[in-house]
Amino acid sequence: MAERTRLARVREELQAALEAIIQDLGGPAGTRVVLAEPTEAGRADLATSVAFGLARTLRKSPRDIAAELCARFPGHPDVEALGAEGPGYVNVWLRTEFLSGVVDDVLSDPQAFGRSDEGRNARVLLEFVSANPTGPLNVVSGRAAALGDSLARLLNFTGWRADKEFYLNNAGVQILKLGQAVDLRIRELLGEEVESTWPEGVYPGAYVRDAARAYLDERGANAPRSHEILGAFAADFFTDRQREVLERFRVHFDSWAEERRFRESGAAEAVVRALRQSGHLDERDGAVWFRSTAFGDDKDRVVVKSDGSLTYIVPDAAYHWDKVRRGYDRLIDLLGPDHHGYVSRITAILEALSGQGSRLYVLIVQLVRLMRDGEAVRMSKRGGEFVELAELLDEAGVDAARFFFLERAPETPLDFDLGLALLSTQANPVFYVQYAGARIRSILRQAAHETVADGPRSLLAAPEERALLWDLASFPDVVARAARELSPHWLTRYLVELAGHFHGFYRQHRVLGGDPDTVRARIDLVRAVLAVLETATDLIGVEIPQTM
RNA sequence: GCGCCCGUAGCUCAGGGGAUAGAGCGUCUGACUACGAAUCAGAAGGCCGUAGGUUCAAAUCCUACCGGGCGCACCA
Numbered sequence: 001m002a003e004r005t006r007l008a009r010v011r012e013e014l015q016a017a018l019e020a021i022i023q024d025l026g027g028p029a030g031t032r033v034v035l036a037e038p039t040e041a042g043r044a045d046l047a048t049s050v051a052f053g054l055a056r057t058l059r060k061s062p063r064d065i066a067a068e069l070c071a072r073f074p075g076h077p078d079v080e081a082l083g084a085e086g087p088g089y090v091n092v093w094l095r096t097e098f099l100s101g102v103v104d105d106v107l108s109d110p111q112a113f114g115r116s117d118e119g120r121n122a123r124v125l126l127e128f129v130s131a132n133p134t135g136p137l138n139v140v141s142g143r144a145a146a147l148g149d150s151l152a153r154l155l156n157f158t159g160w161r162a163d164k165e166f167y168l169n170n171a172g173v174q175i176l177k178l179g180q181a182v183d184l185r186i187r188e189l190l191g192e193e194v195e196s197t198w199p200e201g202v203y204p205g206a207y208v209r210d211a212a213r214a215y216l217d218e219r220g221a222n223a224p225r226s227h228e229i230l231g232a233f234a235a236d237f238f239t240d241r242q243r244e245v246l247e248r249f250r251v252h253f254d255s256w257a258e259e260r261r262f263r264e265s266g267a268a269e270a271v272v273r274a275l276r277q278s279g280h281l282d283e284r285d286g287a288v289w290f291r292s293t294a295f296g297d298d299k300d301r302v303v304v305k306s307d308g309s310l311t312y313i314v315p316d317a318a319y320h321w322d323k324v325r326r327g328y329d330r331l332i333d334l335l336g337p338d339h340h341g342y343v344s345r346i347t348a349i350l351e352a353l354s355g356q357g358s359r360l361y362v363l364i365v366q367l368v369r370l371m372r373d374g375e376a377v378r379m380s381k382r383g384g385e386f387v388e389l390a391e392l393l394d395e396a397g398v399d400a401a402r403f404f405f406l407e408r409a410p411e412t413p414l415d416f417d418l419g420l421a422l423l424s425t426q427a428n429p430v431f432y433v434q435y436a437g438a439r440i441r442s443i444l445r446q447a448a449h450e451t452v453a454d455g456p457r458s459l460l461a462a463p464e465e466r467a468l469l470w471d472l473a474s475f476p477d478v479v480a481r482a483a484r485e486l487s488p489h490w491l492t493r494y495l496v497e498l499a500g501h502f503h504g505f506y507r508q509h510r511v512l513g514g515d516p517d518t519v520r521a522r523i524d525l526v527r528a529v530l531a532v533l534e535t536a537t538d539l540i541g542v543e544i545p546q547t548m
Numbered sequence: 549g550c551g552c553c554c555g556u557a558g559c560u561c562a563g564g565g566g567a568u569a570g571a572g573c574g575u576c577u578g579a580c581u582a583c584g585a586a587u588c589a590g591a592a593g594g595c596c597g598u599a600g601g602u603u604c605a606a607a608u609c610c611u612a613c614c615g616g617g618c619g620c621a622c623c624a
Contacts, residue, residue: 039563039570049566055604062604086567087605132624174624201623287622298551298620305622312624337618340552366553367618371560408561411553413617415560420573423586427573435586443583450583493562496572507579507588548586 005476006102010078011035011046014092018050021072025065027054035092037474044083044091045470051088062088099469100460100521103528106472110531114479119160125323126152127257128334129246130167133235134178135207137242142249142389143368143414144334146405149251150488150540151332157539158483163254163328167319170235171260172312177202179231185212186225211237245390249398250541257322259315267318268310271353272303280352295348295357317349324356331360332486334410340364363486366413368405373419396421399542403430406488406540429496430542433533436499437544440530443511447523453516460521464505468529471498475532479539488540495536502529 004012018033031054035046051065058065066084073082078098083091106113128148131141148164155162169175181203184194189212198204211234215223219233239256246253262268275281275290282289286306290313293300302311323331335342343362351357370377370387377387392401400421407429408414420428460469475494482490511522537544 038567040567043567047567049605052566052604089567169624172624285622289622302622307622309622311622316624337553339624340618341620342624343552364552369617412561413554417560420560428586429572431586432572435584439584439587446583489562493571500571503587504589506583507585510583512583548584 005473006098006105007473007477010076010094010098014046014076014079017073017076018048018069018090021069022050022054024072025054025058025068028057038089038091044085044089045094046092048090049088051084051090055088066090096459096461096466096469099466099473100457102469102473103460103521103524106528106531107524110528111535113532114476114535115157115159116476116480117159118480118483119155119158122160122329123327124155124160124162124330124332125165125326125328126155126162126332126334127165127167127323129242129251130169131242132169132174133238133242134174134203135205135238137245137389139370139387139389139392139416140336140365140368142392142401143405144336144365145246145249145251145389146402146541147363147365147410147488148334150402150406150491151483151486153539153541154479154483154488154491158480160330160483164252165255165257166253168235168239168256168258168260170232170239170258171263171315175231175235176227177231178208178234179227179229181205181208182212182215182230182234183225183227185209186216186230189213189216190221208234245388245393248393249389249401257319259319262315262318262322263310267322268315271314271318271321271349272310274353275303275349278352290349290352292345292348292352295351297344297348301345301349313345313349316346317353320346320350320360321353324350324354324359329359333360333362334365335362337364337366363410365410368414368416371415371417371419377418392416392418399434400428400430402541403433403492407492409485409487409489429492432503433495433499433537433542434544435548436502437530437533437537438546438548439506440502440526440533441546443526444523444530447512447519450512450519450523451516452520452523455517457521457524458515458517460525462505462509464501464508465522465525467501468498468505468525471501472528472532475536478536482539491536491540495533495540498529498533498536502526 015033015035019031022031022033023029031050033048033050035048038044038047051062051069054060054065055062060068063084066088069090070082070084078095080093080095083093085091126148128144129137129141131137137145152162152164180199184198184202185208188194189209214237215230215233243253272281272288280291280294281303282291282300287302288304289300290303291300301313303314304310320331340362343364346362347357347360350360370392395418396404404416404421405414421430422428423431460466471494478490478494482488509522511526512519514522534544
């Protein structure tokens with residue numbers, strides 16, 4: 001699996017050949033040739049614009065240089081032709097026999113096709129969702145969940161060892177406020193009127209009643225009701241709910257780190273001690289400050305407030321320090337856009353503590369707007385009213401939700417069209433992709449009764465077939481790019497393209513019932529397409545149903 | 549005021565130095581007596597927010613401005 005792919009090999013060989021010719025022509029030493037897919041599909045298989053850069057030193061037009069490169073090209077068994085076109089491009093067409101070999105590449109080990117060892121077994125910890133356990137998960141957490149989980153799948157597929165972790169903020173001020181809210185809701189359940197005197201800053205959401213009811217059911221009306229006890233109970237209660245909906249969303253965390261532990265174990269105080277010993281702390285205005293500006297932050301940060309309590313960054317720092325000590329080579333945090341200011345301070349403190357600030361990479365996941373009938377569905381956490389992930393899953397289903405969340409690059413704001421997610425037509429990309437898979441499975445079921453040839457397979461030379469071969473051959477590149485850029489949206493785009501090419505092929509050509517050589521070739525082709533569809537959907541956590 | 553994200557077809561968005569800027573939806577026109585028409589084929593549709601600059605070459609890089617979103621705590 002660590003072998004280069006078919007496409008990578010021929011690309012490297014051609015690049016080397018062209019670079020050698022450039023040296024013969026007197027081009028600058030070390031000139032690199034980059035062969036890539038032209039922006040416009042169908043213009044060529046691969047192309048390079050290297051001639052433009054050589055024009056000055058060779059004192060010839062790019063067009064002449066491109067022509068000369070083509071004329072001197074010694075030939076390559078996998079290349080059909082080279083051509084100089086446009087103002088100076090060198091275009092490459094590959095032999096169809098060469099491309100069709102990709103079917104064997106896929107079928108020789110269908111589940112491994114596209115794998116790589118790019119990560120070289122380095123360990124990555126992906127931390128995501130990490131929602132406060134003060135209520136149900138909302139749709140924004142859903143996007144982070146889909147992203148983080150798919151990134152883990154992608155990284156594991158490309159040679160990293162990735163773990164998924166949820167950081168539970170189950171201690172501190174917010175949890176006390178939650179406990180207060182539970183206390184009020186319990187009074188309410190016991191008959192008191194509480195709404196008119198609801199205190200500022202205490203969670204107003206009606207969902208807190210669920211926790212209150214659970215407390216009464218489990219512990220009874222006479223159980224102790226300090227804010228601390230109630231807060232801890234409710235945090236556990238909502239954590240369980242969150243875990244349930246995440247499992248339903250096919251997101252399973254390898255581990256759950258608890259803020260409570262970092263506070264109780266003294267790890268948080270140890271951070272302050274370590275910073276003090278290394279001389280990074282100042283006392284000012286009755287508080288203790290960390291000089292984070294020395295590490296690139298835009299202002300210094302308070303770590304111990306004037307009332308003696310710790311700010312939230314201290315246990316967070318303890319947590320990240322712990323990640324480094326657990327031996328992770330890379331730490332990836334998925335955070336919301338409201339946390340982008342957090343990046344420089346947590347990097348600074350990690351650097352001060354361990355010298356490993358550069359291991360942390362923070363991916364800012366932009367907002368989700370739910371759209372229904374062209375209107376944004378209002379979500380306001382302050383008013384205690386927002387769309388829960390569970391509701392979205394009820395309405396749209398797991399596959400559509402995951403696919404839609406992953407359609408955009410993480411740092412791009414996302415509009416989630418609820419109406420579209422419910423459609424079972426081409427307009428709905430999830431459906432379109434799944435339908436391609438269902439069609440192939442249907443063909444393969446019927447192929448069981450078909451006689452196929454045993455001999456050499458016919459060529460798959462029709463344009464629709466060639467398009468599919470090209471898709472298959474480039475799949476490993478797509479996977480590599482999605483993993484490298486931490487952007488699974490390359491996979492969703494790829495899936496729609498592959499499914500589209502399959503549907504086009506399907507309308508134009510029959511798989512079954514032709515001459516045995518062609519039947520065999522086409523069955524193998526669609527088996528390979530199905531295998532890649534399955535791998536790609538699996539990487540984003542979407543399933544292809546057997547029948548639809 | 550400062551920081552981050554975003555301005556590309558009517559809509560939702562790809563593309564982030566190189567060819568005539570791509571895709572899906574929507575619109576219009578066609579295609580089922582054979583494997584699933586929940587599909588396919590074709591057409592129309594663009595001063596890539598504006599203005600400068602760098603470059604042989606800019607949607608892409610730089611600067612300024614305009615517009616939209618989100619932040620800027622001894623909250624987390």
